[in-house]
Amino acid sequence: MAVIYSPIDTFLQVIKGKYKAKILIYLAARQRRYSEIKRKFPLMSERILIKQLKELEQQGIITRSVTGTKPPLKVQYQLTAYGSTVCPILKQMWFWGEQHEQQAR
Amino acid sequence: MAVIYSPIDTFLQVIKGKYKAKILIYLAARQRRYSEIKRKFPLMSERILIKQLKELEQQGIITRSVTGTKPPLKVQYQLTAYGSTVCPILKQMWFWGEQHEQQAR
DNA sequence: CAGTATCCGTTTTGATACTG
DNA sequence: CAGTATCAAAACGGATACTG
Numbered sequence: 001m002a003v004i005y006s007p008i009d010t011f012l013q014v015i016k017g018k019y020k021a022k023i024l025i026y027l028a029a030r031q032r033r034y035s036e037i038k039r040k041f042p043l044m045s046e047r048i049l050i051k052q053l054k055e056l057e058q059q060g061i062i063t064r065s066v067t068g069t070k071p072p073l074k075v076q077y078q079l080t081a082y083g084s085t086v087c088p089i090l091k092q093m094w095f096w097g098e099q100h101e102q103q104a105r
Numbered sequence: 106m107a108v109i110y111s112p113i114d115t116f117l118q119v120i121k122g123k124y125k126a127k128i129l130i131y132l133a134a135r136q137r138r139y140s141e142i143k144r145k146f147p148l149m150s151e152r153i154l155i156k157q158l159k160e161l162e163q164q165g166i167i168t169r170s171v172t173g174t175k176p177p178l179k180v181q182y183q184l185t186a187y188g189s190t191v192c193p194i195l196k197q198m199w200f201w202g203e204q205h206e207q208q209a210r
Numbered sequence: 211c212a213g214t215a216t217c218c219g220t221t222t223t224g225a226t227a228c229t230g
Numbered sequence: 231c232a233g234t235a236t237c238a239a240a241a242c243g244g245a246t247a248c249t250g
Contacts, residue, residue: 007202008126008195010209018223021113034232045224050233060208071230072231082208089201090113092194097112103165103187104115123243139212150244155213176250177211 014061014086017052019044021090024079027062028087031078053077061086119166119191122157124149126195129184132167133192136183158182166191 015021019041026032026040038049056062061083067074079087097104120126124146131137131145143154161167166188172179184192202209 006127007199007206008130010202010206011198012120012126013209015117021117022111025113038232045226046233047225047235048223051223066232068231073230073233075232082205085205086201089194089197092197093116094112096191096194097115100187100190101112101115104118143212148244150246151213152215152245153243156243171212173211178213178250180212 011086011089014056014059015090017055018048020052020056021093023049023052023056024061024083024086025090025094027077027079028084028090031076034075034077037077056083116191116194119161119164120195122160123153125157125161126198128157128161129166129188129191130195130199132182132184133189133195136181139180139182142182161188 015024022041023037026037032040034053037053038044038046041049053062053064057064057077060080062077062079065076065078067076120129127146128142131142137145139158142158143149143151146154158167158169162169162182165185167182167184170181170183172181
């Protein structure tokens with residue numbers, strides 16, 4: 001990771017990665033199982049999905065909790081209180097995108 | 106560029122690149138000359154600076170205007186009205202970064 | 211002054227077969 | 231079910247010498 005030079009980087013760090021912003025929006029409604037997230041983004045490879053979930057977890061944006069100890073595990077991912085604070089900004093980004101889809105092409 | 110699947114991508118497209126968000130914030134105050142921008146971000150290579158300015162121009166986020174035709178050119182970059190609409194979101198990203206610098210480490 | 215051209219290293223992502 | 235391991239490909243960024 002690069003040295004952080006400005007507050008903008010602090011934020012960008014959180015959503016850095018091809019699908020992180022989308023994952024966070026998907027988790028905004030409620031917690032989700034690993035398989036749910038995977039199904040939601042069929043174009044994302046497992047390696048990348050896991051990597052981004054792990055990074056978000058390490059940054060304290062989401063938590064990972066396991067139910068069951070035998071092979072059919074149940075793993076849930078959910079936003080932390082801290083992670084939730086990014087949602088308003090993500091929603092604004094989404095809203096801006098909706099409004100400007102035409103110009104953006 | 107990838108196919109756009111969601112409004113979030115429409116927005117992320119605009120700030121995609123190591124320094125784009127910072128360049129836009131720097132242009133938010135007023136138009137700037139190429140050399141000013143270059144001096145502001147001494148760690149950014151010229152190739153990348155030009156590339157990102159060009160992309161922003163093609164996306165209609167900024168304009169490029171030239172004064173003078175002989176070798177000492179004067180080139181100014183400035184936000185378009187459309188480009189200005191991203192600033193409120195950039196400022197929120199900045200504000201979030203300031204507030205959460207501690208947690209983010 | 212404001213770029214362009216070239217070359218190259220690093221980072222990020224993808225596909226897929228396999229495992230606790 | 232929820233991952234890991236391995237290998238390869240592509241995207242991205244950096245350095246620097248040169249040009250209109």
